[in-house]
Amino acid sequence: MKVTCLCGGVGAARFLQGLVQVVDPSSVTAIVNTGDDIEINGLMISPDIDIVIYHLAGIVDEERGWGIKGDTFNCLKAMEKLNLETWFKLGDMDLATHIFRTHLVRKGFKLSEVTEIERKAFGVATKVIPMTDDKVTTMIKVDGKWVHFQDYMVKMACQGIVEGVGFMGIEKAKPAPGVIEALEEADVIIIPPSNPIVSIRPILSIEGVKDIVAKAEKVVAVSPIVGGKTIKGPADKLMASLGFEVSPRGVAEVYRGLIKYMVIDEIDFVYAPLIEDMKIRVGVTNTIMKNLESKKALASFTLKLALGSSS
Numbered sequence: 599m600k601v602t603c604l605c606g607g608v609g610a611a612r613f614l615q616g617l618v619q620v621v622d623p624s625s626v627t628a629i630v631n632t633g634d635d636i637e638i639n640g641l642m643i644s645p646d647i648d649i650v651i652y653h654l655a656g657i658v659d660e661e662r663g664w665g666i667k668g669d670t671f672n673c674l675k676a677m678e679k680l681n682l683e684t685w686f687k688l689g690d691m692d693l694a695t696h697i698f699r700t701h702l703v704r705k706g707f708k709l710s711e712v713t714e715i716e717r718k719a720f721g722v723a724t725k726v727i728p729m730t731d732d733k734v735t736t737m738i739k740v741d742g743k744w745v746h747f748q749d750y751m752v753k754m755a756c757q758g759i760v761e762g763v764g765f766m767g768i769e770k771a772k773p774a775p776g777v778i779e780a781l782e783e784a785d786v787i788i789i790p791p792s793n794p795i796v797s798i799r800p801i802l803s804i805e806g807v808k809d810i811v812a813k814a815e816k817v818v819a820v821s822p823i824v825g826g827k828t829i830k831g832p833a834d835k836l837m838a839s840l841g842f843e844v845s846p847r848g849v850a851e852v853y854r855g856l857i858k859y860m861v862i863d864e865i866d867f868v869y870a871p872l873i874e875d876m877k878i879r880v881g882v883t884n885t886i887m888k889n890l891e892s893k894k895a896l897a898s899f900t901l902k903l904a905l906g907s908s909s
């Protein structure tokens with residue numbers, strides 16, 4: 599069985615940790631958002647790719663959800679003295695990944711090629727593919743001014759009134775090698791609990807992706823909104839500011855016409871019939887991924903809902 603996931607950062611990565619326990623890890627492909635990518639101090643950072651790889655490699659700082667467990671920040675302290683940008687916390691070990699990526703891209707490697715080397719170096723069996731090798735940048739309009747997504751999320755701590763979201767470069771971006779094949783060959787396409795606005799929309803906006811997803815039978819999303827808010831990140835704020843209800847029904851609205859199944863949390867059970875009215879079959883379960891057991895249970899439940907059999 600082949601499983602393809604459309605992934606943002608932490609929520610998707612935690613889901614993948616469970617998924618690779620219930621299916622063969624090498625049968626899973628993660629297509630990862632690159633709209634959050636940013637260049638800082640000349641280094642190319644691909645946060646969602648690293649978050650997914652670090653989780654699958656078992657080396658992530660679980661508490662933060664990003665970076666490497668036990669990492670130190672000595673280089674960052676030294677950078678401060680040199681007046682370099684230090685608002686984005688790059689750990690010493692994490693920096694090696696960004697130096698490696700920047701070095702290879704400057705030598706002419708594509709981001710997808712670098713990512714393939716990276717995941718093998720970290721011993722990850724699951725295929726990890728950036729959504730595109732082209733530059734796409736998620737921009738947020740806050741209080742009348744367009745800023746990079748990381749500026750909004752990290753530097754500004756999601757403060758201010760969001761008036762718009764845009765994906766710079768998306769019109770010209772081509773799917774990275776393997777993206778279309780992974781979607782076409784998938785027995786099931788999963789949208790894990792990622793930010794529907796800034797993590798999944800960019801992937802769906804890449805040429806050809808939305809059409810394949812819309813035509814596929816087995817497409818299941820897990821709601822990242824639980825009890826009216828997100829577990830991590832600004833999905834709730836961004837959905838509200840774009841006029842979507844901050845609920846599983848609002849998430850279903852973002853994915854309308856694309857998903858056939860949806861997993862929602864027990865706390866949101868009242869939304870089940872409302873989402874079923876949108877011709878989306880709903881499964882209700884605990885979606886809070888506290889430990890490996892709950893991650894496995896959620897992955898198993900999600901597969902079962904879409905495939906109709908135990909996995």
Ligand code: FO1
Nearest residue numbers: 607608634645648664665685686687688752
């Ligand atoms: N998120 C933060 O909130 N603060 C940080 O300083 C930060 C640094 C960072 C470094 C490397 C990396 O791969 C991710 C990092 N993140 C940080 C996470 C990242 O900003 C977001 O969680 C994702 O872009 C959204 O998925």
